[in-house]
Amino acid sequence: MLSLRAPPRTFSPAPWRRRGRHGRFAAPRCASAAAPAATLETASSPPASLSFPILVNGCTGKMGVSVAEAATKRGLHLVPVSFSSRENLDKTVQIGGTDIEIYGPSAREDVLSSVIDEYPDVVVVDYTAPDSVNSNAELYCNLGVPFVMGTTGGNKQLLYKAVQDSNNYALISPQMGKQVVALLAAMETIAERFPGAYSGYRLEVLESHQAGKLDTSGTAKDMIACFEKLGMSCDMDRIVKIRDPEQQLYMVGVPEEHIGGHAFHLYHMTSPDDSVSLEIQHNVCGRSIYAEGSVDAAVFLYKKVQSMDPKRIYNMIDVLEAGDMR
Numbered sequence: 001m002l003s004l005r006a007p008p009r010t011f012s013p014a015p016w017r018r019r020g021r022h023g024r025f026a027a028p029r030c031a032s033a034a035a036p037a038a039t040l041e042t043a044s045s046p047p048a049s050l051s052f053p054i055l056v057n058g059c060t061g062k063m064g065v066s067v068a069e070a071a072t073k074r075g076l077h078l079v080p081v082s083f084s085s086r087e088n089l090d091k092t093v094q095i096g097g098t099d100i101e102i103y104g105p106s107a108r109e110d111v112l113s114s115v116i117d118e119y120p121d122v123v124v125v126d127y128t129a130p131d132s133v134n135s136n137a138e139l140y141c142n143l144g145v146p147f148v149m150g151t152t153g154g155n156k157q158l159l160y161k162a163v164q165d166s167n168n169y170a171l172i173s174p175q176m177g178k179q180v181v182a183l184l185a186a187m188e189t190i191a192e193r194f195p196g197a198y199s200g201y202r203l204e205v206l207e208s209h210q211a212g213k214l215d216t217s218g219t220a221k222d223m224i225a226c227f228e229k230l231g232m233s234c235d236m237d238r239i240v241k242i243r244d245p246e247q248q249l250y251m252v253g254v255p256e257e258h259i260g261g262h263a264f265h266l267y268h269m270t271s272p273d274d275s276v277s278l279e280i281q282h283n284v285c286g287r288s289i290y291a292e293g294s295v296d297a298a299v300f301l302y303k304k305v306q307s308m309d310p311k312r313i314y315n316m317i318d319v320l321e322a323g324d325m326r
């Protein structure tokens with residue numbers, strides 16, 4: 001993996017480093033702890049007009065908690081069950097007044113079957129870990145429970161195959177933030193309309209996330225697929241992953257209160273003769289944009305299941321296209 005101490009030849013100095021923390025193009029400011037984006041976003045959200053049971057898998061983790069909280073605030077019925085990769089955890093997590101019981105891997109099939117018996121119209125939202133994506137998806141597909149897969153990583157082909165083969169309903173997206181998804185959709189449109197328009201351009205990609213993030217940004221990978229259609233090449237191994245809090249603070253410009261939860265992305269393109277450069281950034285502080293988007297995704301999928309829509313696999317662009325962009 002590339003480190004910032006040993007940047008690739010085309011990547012010196014790092015675009016974020018070049019600007020410095022307070023430079024003209026420093027990363028845009030995020031809401032401070034005193035005025036968290038989450039408060040603003042959830043406060044303006046109207047309650048859901050419909051309610052249904054939602055099981056959030058991964059309530060021991062940060063996204064799991066955020067989604068469960070957002071679902072409760074929207075008036076959905078939070079199923080008091082979640083799972084863990086560890087046995088004998090014997091743990092209960094309290095979210096919005098609900099005690100969520102956490103079960104280990106050996107109990108998950110029986111427990112999830114009982115949940116489906118009790119709540120036949122339940123939708124699962126998964127925020128676990130990259131190495132659990134495929135086994136969790138197989139479980140949901142075997143039991144025929146519709147799911148939103150927010151967890152990144154895993155084997156994408158196998159994930160889609162599992163859903164296709166089982167004819168289950170699923171919404172899969174490595175990016176649930178609708179405003180970021182809209183940017184991705186725009187990139188896909190540009191790539192389709194102008195294939196090869198940036199042939200020969202060099203692409204440098206940097207992404208910074210909280211230190212606990214295990215995999216490379218799934219969003220960056222989807223953006224890179226668009227850049228490749230436009231004629232640029234970027235080896236996934238050359239994505240610069242920044243996980244060091246010091247670098248995030250002083251080089252990337254992440255506000256200190258968001259070191260533990262942020263997603264900053266920078267794509268820098270340069271023409272073969274260095275005469276042209278272009279840049280795209282999307283910088284998110286906190287997790288509310290994903291939590292709100294995940295609840296929108298669950299509501300969207302629930303409606304598709306209830307209407308027995310023949311299409312089974314969706315993504316967040318489908319949610320935007322359905323007109324749910326706020």
Ligand SMILES: NC(=O)C1=CN([C@@H]2O[C@H](COP(=O)(O)OP(=O)(O)OC[C@H]3O[C@@H](n4cnc5c(N)ncnc54)[C@H](O)[C@@H]3O)[C@@H](O)[C@H]2O)C=CC1
Pocket residue numbers: 057058059060061062063064083084085127128129130132136149150151152153173174175176177212213290
């Ligand atoms: N699609 C999107 O918009 C977003 C996706 N993510 C992705 O969500 C995932 C989780 O992110 P965080 O909550 O920040 O991580 P985290 O590490 O805080 O939480 C993950 C939790 O899942 C648990 N876990 C692992 N394997 C499990 C299994 N098989 N069953 C049940 N629980 C299991 C872990 O013990 C941990 O508590 C990552 O893959 C991340 O990339 C994160 C933010 C937004």
Ligand SMILES: O=C(O)C1=N[C@H](C(=O)O)C[C@H](O)C1
Pocket residue numbers: 152174175176209210213216217218219220262263
């Ligand atoms: O792990 C995260 O935090 C995030 N993961 C997603 C990704 O890998 O693209 C979305 C966002 O970057 C936050």
